[in-house]
Amino acid sequence: MKQRSYLALEDITVEFPTKKGVFCALDKINLSLEKGEFVSLIGHSGCGKSTLLNVVAGLVKPSRGVVFLNDQVVDAPGVDRAVVFQDHSLLPWLTVEENVCLAVDKTAKDKNKAERKDWVLHNLDLVQMAHAANKRPGELSGGMKQRVGIARAIAMQPRVLLMDEPFGALDALTRAALQDVVMDLQARLNNTVLMITHDVDEAVLLSDRVIMMTNGPAARIGEDLSVNIPRPRARLAAMDLPEYAEARHAVVRFLHERYRNPTTLAA
Amino acid sequence: MSSPSPLQNESRKAGASAPASPVTGATVVPYPEDAIKRRQLPPLPAPMRAWEERLRAIAANVLPTTLMLIALFGFWQMLCSSPDATFPSPLKVWQDSNELIMHPFTGVTVDFKGVHVSEEGVVGIAGHIVTSLKRVLMGYSIAAVLGIALGILVGQSIFAYRALDPLFQVLRTVPPLAWLPISLAIFQQAQPSTIFLIFITAIWPVILNTAAGVQTMPAAYVNVGKVLQLNPIEYFTKIMLPATVPHMFTGLRIGVGMSWLAIVAAEMVQGGTGIGFFIWDSYNSSLLTDTIVALIWIGLVGFALDRIVAFIGRKVARTA
Numbered sequence: 001m002k003q004r005s006y007l008a009l010e011d012i013t014v015e016f017p018t019k020k021g022v023f024c025a026l027d028k029i030n031l032s033l034e035k036g037e038f039v040s041l042i043g044h045s046g047c048g049k050s051t052l053l054n055v056v057a058g059l060v061k062p063s064r065g066v067v068f069l070n071d072q073v074v075d076a077p078g079v080d081r082a083v084v085f086q087d088h089s090l091l092p093w094l095t096v097e098e099n100v101c102l103a104v105d106k107t108a109k110d111k112n113k114a115e116r117k118d119w120v121l122h123n124l125d126l127v128q129m130a131h132a133a134n135k136r137p138g139e140l141s142g143g144m145k146q147r148v149g150i151a152r153a154i155a156m157q158p159r160v161l162l163m164d165e166p167f168g169a170l171d172a173l174t175r176a177a178l179q180d181v182v183m184d185l186q187a188r189l190n191n192t193v194l195m196i197t198h199d200v201d202e203a204v205l206l207s208d209r210v211i212m213m214t215n216g217p218a219a220r221i222g223e224d225l226s227v228n229i230p231r232p233r234a235r236l237a238a239m240d241l242p243e244y245a246e247a248r249h250a251v252v253r254f255l256h257e258r259y260r261n262p263t264t265l266a267a
Numbered sequence: 268m269s270s271p272s273p274l275q276n277e278s279r280k281a282g283a284s285a286p287a288s289p290v291t292g293a294t295v296v297p298y299p300e301d302a303i304k305r306r307q308l309p310p311l312p313a314p315m316r317a318w319e320e321r322l323r324a325i326a327a328n329v330l331p332t333t334l335m336l337i338a339l340f341g342f343w344q345m346l347c348s349s350p351d352a353t354f355p356s357p358l359k360v361w362q363d364s365n366e367l368i369m370h371p372f373t374g375v376t377v378d379f380k381g382v383h384v385s386e387e388g389v390v391g392i393a394g395h396i397v398t399s400l401k402r403v404l405m406g407y408s409i410a411a412v413l414g415i416a417l418g419i420l421v422g423q424s425i426f427a428y429r430a431l432d433p434l435f436q437v438l439r440t441v442p443p444l445a446w447l448p449i450s451l452a453i454f455q456q457a458q459p460s461t462i463f464l465i466f467i468t469a470i471w472p473v474i475l476n477t478a479a480g481v482q483t484m485p486a487a488y489v490n491v492g493k494v495l496q497l498n499p500i501e502y503f504t505k506i507m508l509p510a511t512v513p514h515m516f517t518g519l520r521i522g523v524g525m526s527w528l529a530i531v532a533a534e535m536v537q538g539g540t541g542i543g544f545f546i547w548d549s550y551n552s553s554l555l556t557d558t559i560v561a562l563i564w565i566g567l568v569g570f571a572l573d574r575i576v577a578f579i580g581r582k583v584a585r586t587a
Contacts, residue, residue: 059494093585102505
């Protein structure tokens with residue numbers, strides 16, 4: 001039998017019952033991630049990217065198909081799959097430190113209190129947010145909140161890091177700064193990451209592979225593109241490489257030629 | 268932002284030696300020395316002393332209220348100063364009810380067991396207020412505990428919501444005093460039936476607001492709980508309770524206000540003791556000035572109750 005990948009999605013189909021009948025969101029998705037791989041999912045709105053991520057997170061149960069992580073079946077949410085939500089999802093009544101600590105308390109049960117606190121601060125430091133440890137999310141800017149959201153996720157030391165349009169709500173410059181943070185973390189920690197994005201440059205710059213999804217209903221994987229830019233990557237240097245331009249071109253062509261935005265097609 | 272990776276350093280060095288941008292047609296605009304100087308802020312004027320600043324802030328807040336009160340009393344005095352006015356002027360209230368205004372605490376004693384109101388002899392207006400407050404406190408406490416519990420139940424379970432919500436929606440529209448006959452029939456005595464009346468008045472806004480708080484809890488918080496695999500107790504204390512506390516206290520605030528409204532009406536009907544009875548009694552004795560003093564007390568105490576519950580709400584929301 002073939003060796004299964006670290007994270008393996010096998011024939012994932014998701015259907016929702018609606019008034020007009022069964023709506024098929026995802027149709028037999030097969031996707032494999034190796035350990036340490038950074039994979040982006042890109043596609044137009046409504047193509048089921050988030051649903052697919054939620055299936056891996058265990059928040060949505062697939063109608064058919066199985067997700068394997070480290071050869072174990074995934075069928076419920078768990079701390080081995082940390083999620084960075086688009087809306088950061090920090091709890092506003094806790095401080096930054098307490099928010100991260102809540103996650104650490106559930107994942108580092110072997111550590112004592114002082115060690116946990118150190119670990120929390122270490123992770124906040126990785127995203128340059130240690131200075132705001134005692135602030136509440138309401139006092140932070142959107143970019144800072146998302147940094148904390150990332151810190152909370154990596155502090156859990158998950159097997160897979162799931163990011164659901166992590167920078168979607170941020171302005172372009174803040175987004176670039178956070179992409180640099182993620183690249184930096186990826187270089188240090190070598191996480192296995194599955195990220196959803198709408199942004200072609202973001203997908204190309206950050207990923208080892210870009211998975212392009214067809215338009216829904218019954219969305220499938222349309223293209224699987226390897227991005228062969230050497231790591232560590234830097235924004236300016238990478239942009240000048242021919243590999244960057246090629247990958248970017250391929251993704252743009254997919255999104256705007258092969259599978260155009262369904263709403264503009266209808267119009 | 269992030270610490271520069273090796274490649275980034277290289278690109279910077281490369282950029283320093285060669286023309287920075289491969290794009291042709293861009294003109295580099297120099298940044299002059301005197302512009303750098305202008306980036307520094309000029310020194311601030313001498314800072315105001317802390318107490319002076321504080322005083323100004325207080326004055327700015329208090330002054331409008333004070334002016335309004337002066338205007339209100341002046342207007343009232345003008346309207347009611349003629350000898351054949353049916354309504355007493357503020358000065359007349361001051362003269363006729365002077366004893367009541369100046370000695371509110373007659374018959375009230377405080378010891379380590381609590382506040383006691385004498386059951387015989389003359390009782391000051393604060394005594395009547397205390398009697399009423401004790402009833403409100405009892406009925407309201409039961410309503411708060413039961414209301415929050417029921418609200419969480421109804422908010423969490425769709426079955427419980429469908430079963431109970433119609434009942435709540437109908438019962439909450441029943442005016443407090445309409446419960447009095449039923450309450451008297453059940454309890455036979457004045458004290459417990461008044462407490463029941465307060466309870467039945469205050470519980471609906473607590474239930475409905477708590478339920479709404481649980482129902483409208485952002486899915487994001489629920490997902491955080493799921494991803495972190497919080498157990499039901501942790502989920503309740505760390506996510507659901509803090510997330511619904513603001514809604515809960517909205518309900519508790521409305522509830523305490525309604526209790527205070529209901530207690531006065533109930534005591535007016537039922538008689539015996541309490542601030543509601545005091546109003547009815549003073550009206551029957553043609554002491555309209557006493558009624559006016561009682562009205563002001565009721566308003567101030569009601570205001571204080573609302574602020575106290577709001578204050579507790581803010582404290583709880585912060586520590587939860």
